[in-house]
Amino acid sequence: MRIEVDRDRCCGSGNCVLAAPEVFDQDEADGLVLLLRPAPPAEAADRVRRAADLCPAGAIHLT
Amino acid sequence: MTATAATDLPLWPPTNPDHGPFALLDEQERGRLDKPVTRVRLPTGATAWLVTRHADVRQLLRHPAFSANFEKPGFPLLRPLPPQSELERQGGFIRMDGDAHTRLRRMLTAEFMIKNVRRVEPLIQQTVDEALDALQAAGPPADLVEAFALPVPSMVICHLLGVPYADHGFFQARSRTLLDRTAPVERVRTEVGELRAYLRELALARHADAATDLISRLVRDRVATGELSVDELVGMALLLLVAGHETTANMIGLSALLLLREPGRLDALREDPDRAPALVEELLRYLSVVRTGLPRLAVDDVEIGGRLIRAGEGAIAVLSLANRDPEVFGTADEFDPYQQAHQHLAFGFGVHQCIGQPLARAELRIALVELARRFPGLRTTATPEQLSTRDTSVVFGLNRLPVTW
Ligand code: HEM
Numbered sequence A: 001m002r003i004e005v006d007r008d009r010c011c012g013s014g015n016c017v018l019a020a021p022e023v024f025d026q027d028e029a030d031g032l033v034l035l036l037r038p039a040p041p042a043e044a045a046d047r048v049r050r051a052a053d054l055c056p057a058g059a060i061h062l063t
Numbered sequence B: 001m002t003a004t005a006a007t008d009l010p011l012w013p014p015t016n017p018d019h020g021p022f023a024l025l026d027e028q029e030r031g032r033l034d035k036p037v038t039r040v041r042l043p044t045g046a047t048a049w050l051v052t053r054h055a056d057v058r059q060l061l062r063h064p065a066f067s068a069n070f071e072k073p074g075f076p077l078l079r080p081l082p083p084q085s086e087l088e089r090q091g092g093f094i095r096m097d098g099d100a101h102t103r104l105r106r107m108l109t110a111e112f113m114i115k116n117v118r119r120v121e122p123l124i125q126q127t128v129d130e131a132l133d134a135l136q137a138a139g140p141p142a143d144l145v146e147a148f149a150l151p152v153p154s155m156v157i158c159h160l161l162g163v164p165y166a167d168h169g170f171f172q173a174r175s176r177t178l179l180d181r182t183a184p185v186e187r188v189r190t191e192v193g194e195l196r197a198y199l200r201e202l203a204l205a206r207h208a209d210a211a212t213d214l215i216s217r218l219v220r221d222r223v224a225t226g227e228l229s230v231d232e233l234v235g236m237a238l239l240l241l242v243a244g245h246e247t248t249a250n251m252i253g254l255s256a257l258l259l260l261r262e263p264g265r266l267d268a269l270r271e272d273p274d275r276a277p278a279l280v281e282e283l284l285r286y287l288s289v290v291r292t293g294l295p296r297l298a299v300d301d302v303e304i305g306g307r308l309i310r311a312g313e314g315a316i317a318v319l320s321l322a323n324r325d326p327e328v329f330g331t332a333d334e335f336d337p338y339q340q341a342h343q344h345l346a347f348g349f350g351v352h353q354c355i356g357q358p359l360a361r362a363e364l365r366i367a368l369v370e371l372a373r374r375f376p377g378l379r380t381t382a383t384p385e386q387l388s389t390r391d392t393s394v395v396f397g398l399n400r401l402p403v404t405w
């Protein structure tokens, strides 16, 4: 699984951080998403899918 | 659509409050309103599409073809808009679209993100502890709304913004008017004006100040640099003050009632506070305090739930009904503390999704855990049907919750 995030779309809701804190964080300066692990470990896959599903802005893309 | 045809449409929101605080609709209303996408009449005489299914509500709220700008002609208003000048609307980004919205929201996203809310948790804890100390000292009986549910979120947002809590009588009365669908428009305008004047004075007094509250920092970092006007700052502070306490207060009051209604629920929370975060999500889903939904105006033709919604038509995203969509939540009309409720839409969806949700979650969790811990014998002295509810408010809740212990 590969993750891409679109910071222009991100509205800083933090849902991704709540779902998968080992993969997503928020920037201290602007609260927008920070991708910690573009290639997340297999055991995080479900949480990452949940993060993408819960993202209100459609800013997380999985391939 | 002709006027006679419009009056045949069912009215949204329904005006029958007899079914208690937990049922959303009675059987008859359900038959008329609880359909995927259906045409309704609003109290202002306008018509709109009522969107009630989880997937459709998500699609609608995330779709760029919908505007949140109340000023646009044809916007599906639930009450007439008070006449307001351009200046009186500045800063209220909940009603803005596109770049104008993004610009202001982004000045606040870092402020309310999870990490920063973790830093204010000691403040929330202290506020909750003090409110419960006072409740204990005063002794039973008490009104849990007045003594606990309302002051806690109000004190927290006041502290964060730098608004003196001593003025709570002033701004709580006015924010209630602002949220009341039946308040006369002239009164709404006057009271919004009073709130803005109050916040403006606070902001102007902060120019040379070294204080660390949000208003002071915005004055120094954004207004002084010319990035933000004082009127915009005032509008943002007003939005945070109103959105920041009525919603959470009503959630705390209704949650307490729901937990007290069945024996063992409060005990379970006391014995296993680690379950609190999941419980809070289920409470948010089940109670959905923004019950009448989020109005939007289509600015392009768009298909939602198999219906073509045309540019210029209004739609209402009904969060509360979407949160009881059986396709997503199974036996959704039942409160189930074990439910995996994280897909709920109580905070909305799309770019306007609640900016204060980490704060609201922390307040709810700490308030309910402490209430369970400190008041094991708590019980309510009224049946749900006897309780008076806020039926005409944009944010549903209890007027009072009489308790004893
Ligand atoms: C349980 C408590 C809460 C609930 C149920 C709730 C619900 C909502 C909902 C449904 C929206 C979306 C409105 C729309 O799309 O038109 C929203 C937006 C908003 N909420 Fe909350 N809210 C809560 C607590 C808070 C708190 C504590 C704050 C204070 C920081 C806050 C500040 C805001 C703001 C500023 C917006 C506008 C965001 C935007 O337009 O980008 N809310 N809230």
Ligand code: SF4
Pocket: A005, A009, A010, A011, A012, A013, A014, A015, A016, A017, A024, A032, A033, A051, A054, A055, A056, A057, A058, A059, A060
């Ligand atoms: S869930 Fe989406 S909008 Fe929210 S912070 Fe993460 S990427 Fe941004």
